Amino acid sequence: MLARKSMVKKKLENMHLQERINYGYKKVISMMLISGLFSIVVIGVLFANMGNYIENVTAADQAVKICRISVNAAARNIREMALNDDTSAYDGYEQSKSCLQRLMMS
Numbered sequence: 001m002l003a004r005k006s007m008v009k010k011k012l013e014n015m016h017l018q019e020r021i022n023y024g025y026k027k028v029i030s031m032m033l034i035s036g037l038f039s040i041v042v043i044g045v046l047f048a049n050m051g052n053y054i055e056n057v058t059a060a061d062q063a064v065k066i067c068r069i070s071v072n073a074a075a076r077n078i079r080e081m082a083l084n085d086d087t088s089a090y091d092g093y094e095q096s097k098s099c100l101q102r103l104m105m106s
Helices: 002-014 017-083 087-092 099-105
Strands: none
């Protein structure tokens, strides 16, 4: 490694000024291109992860909304059943899936 480094250094010292400048520019430009491409790839991965995160948050939000609606409907049915003394009307109340069953299906 050290021998190669000293060889490259000697090679650069033997070059004319224009060749040194061109060599330097080529190195800098190639490093910029590699850095730019790497940045684009990383930004793409981050964007994909963000999209996945948003989808999961949206699905969880929908599940919570469905649970709230189900709980409110069940509470209304229970309140009506509690206020109604006629137990023969209980069969007429809607029987729907519970919140937990809806979550498991999603």
